[in-house]
Amino acid sequence: MTKKLALAGLLAAVAVTGSFFSIPVAGSKCAPVQHMVNVLAAVLLGPWWGVGIAFCASLLRNLLGIGSMMAFPGSMAGALCCGMIYGWTRKLFGTCLAETAGTSVLGGLLAYPVAKFLMGTEPAGVFLYMVPFFISTAAGSILAFALLTVLERGGILKEFQEVSR
Helix, strand or coil, X not given: CXXXXXXXXXXXXXXXXXXXXXXXXXXXXXXXHHXXXXXXXXXXXXXXXXXXXXXXXXXXXXXXXXXXXXXHHHHHHHHHHHHHHHHHHCCHHHHHHHHHHHHHHXXXXXXXXXXXXXXXXXCCCCCCCHHHHHXXXXXXXXXXXXXXXXXXXXXXXXXXXXXXX
């Protein structure tokens, strides 16, 4: 449990630090590193740890003023989806697709009430956030896929997974 908690803290720190590299798109900050971390958390720790990491990173980003409330629905929906798919299939490609779909579709839809009721804005439509979320999560998923493929081919991924289990 201590190793999992330490790894979760490290991944949350990477997500927060990576938020300094964000691209503003349609009122949200696209942070691809968060989505890379979601996939890494799914593969190394599982879905619930991934959701917890996404929540902590989103909270820290908001407290530090480097994120928006949009960080919560996007990152947490993607983390849950990719964690569940990896748990069922153990396939990296499907996991990355689940991150992309979970964040862009589910997170994008959940962002609408966050924007309207918590941020007090009047979004142009319920589907508005899907495109910027897709851009961010696709970039992060590609980064994660590349990194995990290299780790898998080098035999290092299994060692990381054994340590974190």
